[in-house]
Amino acid sequence: AQTVTQSQPEMSVQEAETVTLSCTYDTSENNYYLFWYKQPPSRQMILVIRQEAYKQQNATENRFSVNFQKAAKSFSLKISDSQLGDTAMYFCAFMKPRNAGNMLTFGGGTRLMVKP
Amino acid sequence: DGGITQSPKYLFRKEGQNVTLSCEQNLNHDAMYWYRQDPGQGLRLIYYSQIVNDFQKGDIAEGYSVSREKKESFPLTVTSAQKNPTAFYLCASSISWGAGTEAFFGQGTRLTVV
Numbered sequence: 001a002q003t004v005t006q007s008q009p010e011m012s013v014q015e016a017e018t019v020t021l022s023c024t025y026d027t028s029e030n031n032y033y034l035f036w037y038k039q040p041p042s043r044q045m046i047l048v049i050r051q052e053a054y055k056q057q058n059a060t061e062n063r064f065s066v067n068f069q070k071a072a073k074s075f076s077l078k079i080s081d082s083q084l085g086d087t088a089m090y091f092c093a094f095m096k097p098r099n100a101g102n103m104l105t106f107g108g109g110t111r112l113m114v115k116p
Numbered sequence: 117d118g119g120i121t122q123s124p125k126y127l128f129r130k131e132g133q134n135v136t137l138s139c140e141q142n143l144n145h146d147a148m149y150w151y152r153q154d155p156g157q158g159l160r161l162i163y164y165s166q167i168v169n170d171f172q173k174g175d176i177a178e179g180y181s182v183s184r185e186k187k188e189s190f191p192l193t194v195t196s197a198q199k200n201p202t203a204f205y206l207c208a209s210s211i212s213w214g215a216g217t218e219a220f221f222g223q224g225t226r227l228t229v230v
Contacts, residue, residue, distance in 0.1 A: 044223050102147055104159070104161070104219060
């Protein structure tokens with residue numbers, strides 16, 4: 001079974017600064033997908049970024065980027081130029097390969113507070 | 117607008133009662149999922165369905181039941197057998213067999229046992 005670990009329960013960052021959220025996972029699969037989801041106070045889960053394990057290039061989406069280290073089974077999220085609207089819970093998630101369906105295994109989450 | 121609708125937003129249940137949480141999607145997705153979220157924890161999979169009239173247990177299915185009679189609907193029943201039902205419940209959907217496709221989530225139902 002896959003496990004996902006987020007070792008930072010809470011973090012804070014000043015507005016406009018950069019912050020990195022950590023995620024490690026354990027799997028015996030070689031092909032899989034990793035995600036970062038954001039859950040703001042409204043509790044709506046929003047996809048932030050996605051990474052395919054077979055791609056060596058790190059995914060980026062505007063101010064959000066990842067550092068994917070497959071051998072180390074590490075998948076950190078970097079938020080640049082932090083904004084107040086980035087305040088939320090962030091969840092790292094692992095997805096099994098396609099033949100097993102698209103179920104997600106989530107980490108415990110990191111609560112990020114962006115301070116003005 | 118396309119999306120996933122969960123109702124009600126808040127639900128209160130007495131001990132020993134069954135309650136049903138509604139989840140409807142108009143995204144034409146084949147796959148639907150139910151997750152449970154407890155304070156300070158990530159989401160855990162309760163049940164999932166890849167096609168109509170078929171569903172599978174997830175990691176914490178005990179005390180829950182589902183049905184999938186229509187593509188658009190995937191209701192979750194929390195039975196009296198669920199010993200600790202107070203939690204936040206999230207429904208999601210995705211394209212079924214596409215590799216690594218995004219899951220879209222509803223806004224959740226907060227269930228409290230009183």
